[in-house]
Amino acid sequence: QVQFVESGGGLVQPGGSLTLACTASGTMNQTYDMGWYRHAPGTERELVAQIQSHTAYYPDSMKGRFTISRDNAKNTVYLTIHNLRAEDTAVYYCNTPLRSLLHLWGQGTQVTVSS
Numbered sequence: 001q002v003q004f005v006e007s008g009g010g011l012v013q014p015g016g017s018l019t020l021a022c023t024a025s026g027t028m029n030q031t032y033d034m035g036w037y038r039h040a041p042g043t044e045r046e047l048v049a050q051i052q053s054h055t056a057y058y059p060d061s062m063k064g065r066f067t068i069s070r071d072n073a074k075n076t077v078y079l080t081i082h083n084l085r086a087e088d089t090a091v092y093y094c095n096t097p098l099r100s101l102l103h104l105w106g107q108g109t110q111v112t113v114s115s
Contacts, residue, residue, distance in 0.1 A: 002026050004094050009109030017082050020109055022094030024075040033097050036068060036079040038090035039108070048092070049079060084113045 008020040020036070033052050039045040049068035050057040056068050067080040077094055091108040099105075 002032075004106050006092060006094055006106060006109040009092060009111045011112045011114060012084050013115055014084055014086060014113055016084050017080060018084060018111060020079045020081070020092055020094075020111070022077040022079075024077075026075070034068075034070060034077045035095055035097060035100065036066075036077070037093045037095060037100065038088075038111075039093070040090040043090075045093075050097070051077065081111070084111075086113050089113050 003025040004022050005025075006020060006022050008018065010018070012018050022034070022036070033050060035050040036048040037045055038048050046061075047059055048062050049066050051068045051070055054070075058066060058068075065082045067082070068078065069080075070077045079092065079094075081088060089112050091110050093105050093108040095105060
């Protein structure tokens with residue numbers, strides 16, 4: 001079992017790019033599925049991207065502007081958001097699929113897209 005800490009959020013202009021990082025408290029087993037999720041007020045939390053060892057998955061609604069990657073030596077998972085839009089404004093979380101199903105979340109990192 002691990003604990004995740006998200007970082008890298010902030011105020012970003014539309015059209016820019018941003019990379020978020022998620023660092024685990026212990027060794028991240030390469031067999032762990034890891035996901036990035038986001039939650040904006042008044043909306044449901046949604047999956048942005050998921051990665052196993054090196055295989056990435058993106059829901060249809062998220063294809064095109066997101067890149068998920070991981071560096072197991074650093075116990076870190078990354079999410080790069082390209083061509084940021086106002087609707088990307090949300091709190092972004094990293095988590096395992098199991099923990100997400102159990103409604104267990106960390107603090108997340110706030111991404112605000114505004115000019």
